Amino acid sequence: MPKPRTPDGGKNLISKQLIELRKKHDYSQRKLAYQLQLKGYDMDKNVITRIETNKRYVTDLELKALTEIFDVSYDYLIDGNP
Numbered sequence: 001m002p003k004p005r006t007p008d009g010g011k012n013l014i015s016k017q018l019i020e021l022r023k024k025h026d027y028s029q030r031k032l033a034y035q036l037q038l039k040g041y042d043m044d045k046n047v048i049t050r051i052e053t054n055k056r057y058v059t060d061l062e063l064k065a066l067t068e069i070f071d072v073s074y075d076y077l078i079d080g081n082p
């Protein structure tokens with residue numbers, strides 16, 4: 001059975017919001033990965049790149065980590081709604 005995809009064929013719903021948040025906080029992908037690792041989340045630069053380019057599914061733990069780092073809601077990450 002094929003895995004679900006977004007209407008445009010992507011593997012996640014958060015790529016645009018992640019790019020926006022990362023740039024808003026002046027984080028490179030490497031710096032974001034470092035911040036996540038400091039909080040105990042095992043995400044490296046390659047994971048972030050693949051999420052941002054919509055080539056990777058996002059786990060619930062990764063969603064939780066990103067909401068904590070950027071202090072945003074799950075709704076914002078998924079839908080872009082504050």
